[in-house]
Amino acid sequence: MIRLPGKRKETAVPADTGGRESEELIRLENLVKIYDTGALRVLGLNKINLTIRRGEFVAIMGHSGSGKSTLMNILGCLDRPTLGQYYLEGQDVAGLKPDELSAIRNRKIGFVFQSFNLISRMSVEKNVEVPMTYARVKPAERKRRALRLLEQVGLLSRVSHEPNELSGGQRQRVAIARALANDPPLLLADEPTGNLDSQASVEIMELFARLHESGVTVVVVTHEDNIAAYTHRIITFQDGRILSDRQNEHPTPVSSQQGLLHRLT
Amino acid sequence: MLIENMKMALAALRANKLRSFLTMLGIIIGIGSVIAITSIGDTMRRMFADIYKDIGVTQGYLYIGYWVEDVRDSDYFTMEELETYKELFPGELAYVDAGASLSGTVETKLQKKKFNFTGIDYNYIDVQPVTVKYGRYLRESDVLARKPNCVMEASAAKELYGTENAVGRTFRIDVYGTMTEFNVVGVYEKEMSAFQRLMMGSNSGTGEALIPWTLLTWPNDSIYQCHYFADPSMDEQQLKDFNQRFQAYVAGTKGRNPEDFYLVSAQSEMGQVDTMLGGISAAVGGIAAISLLVGGIGIMNIMLVSVTERTREIGTRKALGATTGDIMIQFLTESAVLSAVGGIIGVTLATALVSAGGAAFSLPVVIRPSVVLLAVGFSALVGIFFGIYPARKAADRDPIIALRYE
Ligand SMILES: Nc1ncnc2c1ncn2[C@@H]1O[C@H](COP(=O)(O)OP(=O)(O)O)[C@@H](O)[C@H]1O
Ligand SMILES: [Mg+2]
Numbered sequence: 001m002i003r004l005p006g007k008r009k010e011t012a013v014p015a016d017t018g019g020r021e022s023e024e025l026i027r028l029e030n031l032v033k034i035y036d037t038g039a040l041r042v043l044g045l046n047k048i049n050l051t052i053r054r055g056e057f058v059a060i061m062g063h064s065g066s067g068k069s070t071l072m073n074i075l076g077c078l079d080r081p082t083l084g085q086y087y088l089e090g091q092d093v094a095g096l097k098p099d100e101l102s103a104i105r106n107r108k109i110g111f112v113f114q115s116f117n118l119i120s121r122m123s124v125e126k127n128v129e130v131p132m133t134y135a136r137v138k139p140a141e142r143k144r145r146a147l148r149l150l151e152q153v154g155l156l157s158r159v160s161h162e163p164n165e166l167s168g169g170q171r172q173r174v175a176i177a178r179a180l181a182n183d184p185p186l187l188l189a190d191e192p193t194g195n196l197d198s199q200a201s202v203e204i205m206e207l208f209a210r211l212h213e214s215g216v217t218v219v220v221v222t223h224e225d226n227i228a229a230y231t232h233r234i235i236t237f238q239d240g241r242i243l244s245d246r247q248n249e250h251p252t253p254v255s256s257q258q259g260l261l262h263r264l265t
Numbered sequence: 266m267l268i269e270n271m272k273m274a275l276a277a278l279r280a281n282k283l284r285s286f287l288t289m290l291g292i293i294i295g296i297g298s299v300i301a302i303t304s305i306g307d308t309m310r311r312m313f314a315d316i317y318k319d320i321g322v323t324q325g326y327l328y329i330g331y332w333v334e335d336v337r338d339s340d341y342f343t344m345e346e347l348e349t350y351k352e353l354f355p356g357e358l359a360y361v362d363a364g365a366s367l368s369g370t371v372e373t374k375l376q377k378k379k380f381n382f383t384g385i386d387y388n389y390i391d392v393q394p395v396t397v398k399y400g401r402y403l404r405e406s407d408v409l410a411r412k413p414n415c416v417m418e419a420s421a422a423k424e425l426y427g428t429e430n431a432v433g434r435t436f437r438i439d440v441y442g443t444m445t446e447f448n449v450v451g452v453y454e455k456e457m458s459a460f461q462r463l464m465m466g467s468n469s470g471t472g473e474a475l476i477p478w479t480l481l482t483w484p485n486d487s488i489y490q491c492h493y494f495a496d497p498s499m500d501e502q503q504l505k506d507f508n509q510r511f512q513a514y515v516a517g518t519k520g521r522n523p524e525d526f527y528l529v530s531a532q533s534e535m536g537q538v539d540t541m542l543g544g545i546s547a548a549v550g551g552i553a554a555i556s557l558l559v560g561g562i563g564i565m566n567i568m569l570v571s572v573t574e575r576t577r578e579i580g581t582r583k584a585l586g587a588t589t590g591d592i593m594i595q596f597l598t599e600s601a602v603l604s605a606v607g608g609i610i611g612v613t614l615a616t617a618l619v620s621a622g623g624a625a626f627s628l629p630v631v632i633r634p635s636v637v638l639l640a641v642g643f644s645a646l647v648g649i650f651f652g653i654y655p656a657r658k659a660a661d662r663d664p665i666i667a668l669r670y671e
Contacts, residue, residue: 134591
C-alpha cells in the first residue's frame with residue numbers, strides 16, 4: 001500500500017460531491033505573466049484569480065495560445081509569474097530561488113508532459129526512480145516504490161525496458177508513475193493525451209480518474225471535450241483570462257474493468 | 266547517487282564508443298607517455314644503481330688534472346703516500362690501490378684467451394666481495410713481496426683449463442716487457458645482478474683475474490692515480506663530503522689547489538645519469554602535459570556537445586526536482602569518468618608496451634603502483650577541471666527553456 005498522508009485521506013471524497021469544504025491547495029491572486037521577447041511583449045496570463053482545493057479533478061480548456069501551458073508551468077513551479085501571488089499549500093512560492101523551486105517540484109508536484117519526456121538509455125524502472133534520487137531516497141526503497149508504482153500503472157512486465165521500446169500510451173503511464181514517485185499532493189498534466197490515439201487516451205484519463213479517487217489533486221490541460229468530460233470541474237481560458245469555470249455534474253464514469261490502480265484505493 | 270552517476274556516465278560512454286574513444290585519445294597519449302617514461306626512467310635508474318652497487322658506489326679515482334700544464338713529479342703518487350692516506354683517514358678510507366690493470370692473452374693447450382688483470386691489494390675482497398671457490402685469495406705477503414700470484418674468475422678458469430679448479434696451474438704473460446710466470450692460487454665466483462649479466466653479454470670474451478697491485482707500478486714506482494673506496498656504510502652526504510676533503514687534502518700535500526686534481530667518483534657519475542634521466546623525463550613530461558591539455562580541451566568540447574544534445578533531459582531532470590548541484594555533479598562525474606577511463610587505457614597500453622620491451626631485453630621492468638594510481642587520479646582531475654564549464658552550463662539551464670528545446 002502506498003502511504004497517503006492523513007490529510008488527503010480525509011478529503012478523499014471529492015469536494016463537488018457535497019463533502020465538507022476541503023482545504024485550499026492552490027490560490028492564485030491577480031496572477032500576471034508577461035513574455036518579454038525584446039521588441040514584442042506578450043501577455044500570457046492576465047490577472048488570474050483561481051482557487052483549487054485538495055482532491056479536485058480539474059480540466060483546463062481553451063484555444064491554442066490561450067495561456068493554458070503558461071498557467072501549468074507556473075502552477076508546476078517551472079516558471080515564475082511576472083506579477084501576483086501563487087500560494088501552494090499556503091506557501092507563497094512566487095519569490096523562491098531556483099533550488100528552492102526544485103525542492104517544491106520534487107516533493108509537491110508531479111508533472112506529466114505531452115511528449116512524455118522520459119530519459120532515454122535508462123530503464124523504465126530507473127526513470128521512475130529519478131525524482132526519488134533527487135529526494136535522496138535510499139536505493140532499496142526507491143526500487144521497491146518504483147516497482148509498486150509500475151504495477152499500479154500496469155507495466156510490471158516492462159520494468160527493464162527502455163522508453164523507446166514502449167508504445168506512446170505505455171510511455172505516458174511510465175511518466176505518470178514517475179510523477180507519483182514522491183507521493184506529491186498535486187499532479188499536473190499538460191495535454192497528456194495530445195500524442196496518443198483514442199484508446200490510449202481513454203486509458204490515461206481513467207488512470208487520472210482513479211488517482212483522483214485515491215485523493216490526488218489532478219489538473220489536466222486538454223482541448224478535447226471528451227477528455228475534459230472525465231473531470232469534475234472545467235475551466236476555460238481565452239486570451240490569458242478565465243472565460244468560464246464550471247462544475248461538471250456528470251463526469252464520464254470510469255469503466256469497471258479492474259486492474260489499474262486497484263491497490264491504491 | 267555518486268554510484269548512480271558513475272553508472273550513467275559509463276552507459277553514456279558505451280553508447281558513443283567511437284566518439285568517446287576519440288575524445289579520450291589525448292588523455293590516453295598523455296597518461297600513457299607519463300607512465301611509459303616514468304617506468305623506463307625507474308627501470309634505468311634501478312639498472313644503474315645495481316651496476317654501481319656492483320662496482321662499488323663509494324669508489325673513486327683521483328689524479329692530476331689533464332688540463333694542468335706544468336705537471337711535476339710530485340703530482341704523481343708513491344706507494345708510501347698511498348699507505349699513509351689509509352692511516353690518515355681511518356674508518357673513512359676503506360681501501361687504496363693504484364687503479365692499474367693489465368691486458369694480456371693467456372695461452373694453454375686448450376685455449377687462447379684474452380684477460381684483464383686487475384692490480385689489487387689483499388683487502389680488495391672487503392670492498393668488492395667475491396666467493397673464493399677453490400684455493401685462496403691474495404694475501405698481504407703476496408702484495409708486499411710482489412709475488413706473481415693470481416686469483417682467477419671461475420668461468421674463465423674453466424674455459425682455459427677445462428676445470429674450474431685451476432689452483433696450481435701456471436701461465437705466462439708479458440708484464441711491461443718482461444715475460445712473467447704466474448701461479449693460480451685461487452678461483453673465485455662473482456654474483457651478478459640481472460643487469461650485469463645483460464651487460465656481460467658484450468665482453469664475455471675477456472677473462473677476469475686479480476693480481477697484486479705492486480706488480481703494476483711501472484715505471485719507477487711512480488703511480489699516476491689513487492684508486493680508493495670510502496667506507497661502504499657512508500650515506501650520500503657523508504660520501505660527498507669525504508670525497509671533497511680527500512681531494513683537498515691530497516692536492517694540498519702536493520702544493521696544488523683542490524681543483525687541480527681530477528676526481529672521478531661513482532657518486533658523481535651516478536648523478537650525471539640522474540641528470541640525464543631527469544632531462545628526458547622533463548622533455549616527455551612536457552609532451553605529456555600538452556597531450557593532457559589537448560585531451561582536456563577535447564573532453565570539454567565533447568561535454569559541451571553532450572550538454573546541448575541532452576538539453577531536454579536536463580530540463581526534465583530539473584522539472585523532476587534536480588537542483589543546480591545535482592546536474593553539476595552528474596556532468597562532472599561524466600567528464601571525470603570519461604577522462605579516468607582514458608587514463609586507465611593509457612596506463613594499460615603503456616604498461617603492456619614497457620613490459621614487452623622489458624621482456625625483449627630480459628630486463629625486470631619497474632612500474633610503481635603509486636605512479637599508476639597518481640596518473641589515473643590525475644586524469645580524473647583533468648576531466649573534472651575541463652568539465653566544470655560544460656557542467657556549469659548544464660546546471661544553469663532554465664528548466665522551461667530546456668524543456669522547450671527541440
Ligand atoms: N516563451 C514564450 N515567449 C514568448 N511568448 C510566449 C512564450 N510562451 C508562450 N507565449 C505566448 O503566450 C501565449 C500563451 O501561450 P501558451 O500558454 O503556450 O498557450 P496554450 O498552451 O494555451 O496553447 C501565446 O500567445 C504564446 O504565443
Ligand atoms: Mg500548450
